[in-house]
């Protein structure tokens with residue numbers, strides 16, 4: 001992970017909060033683009049970590065620092081990717097409720113068939129995206145997602161069952 005001495009940070013005010021976009025000097029344009037896209041979406045209720053890295057080389061991931069890959073930053077799916085990684089943080093910061101939620105999911109969904117963490121994260125992401133982007137835009141964007149297909153399918157088809165398991169996860173910071 002490259003958060004070495006050359007790492008620069010761009011402060012992006014979002015509502016009452018501010019996100020720090022960390023970037024290598026060569027990736028300043030990427031950081032500016034992500035900043036402008038985040039300002040365009042009202043993401044502040046869903047910020048569970050305020051440090052975000054942009055990377056031209058590493059795939060998007062949540063930990064230890066939420067990182068968004070360059071290919072996602074210019075894409076329509078950037079709000080989904082951003083919400084997805086933020087929801088990993090929502091889960092990680094909801095202990096011990098997250099442990100109980102995963103146990104509840106394990107009692108209903110076969111862990112041989114589903115990635116239980118992603119059942120929770122994808123459902124949290126879908127619910128948040130519907131709030132943030134509306135149903136039509138969300139459905140169009142989710143139809144293009146190719147990873148975690150079983151988990152997203154379950155998030156739509158068995159949403160009530162998943163919600164019953166993850167009801168103690170704090171999805172919005174203002175709720």
Ligand SMILES: [Zn+2]
Pocket residue numbers: 084088118121
């Ligand atoms: Zn994930």
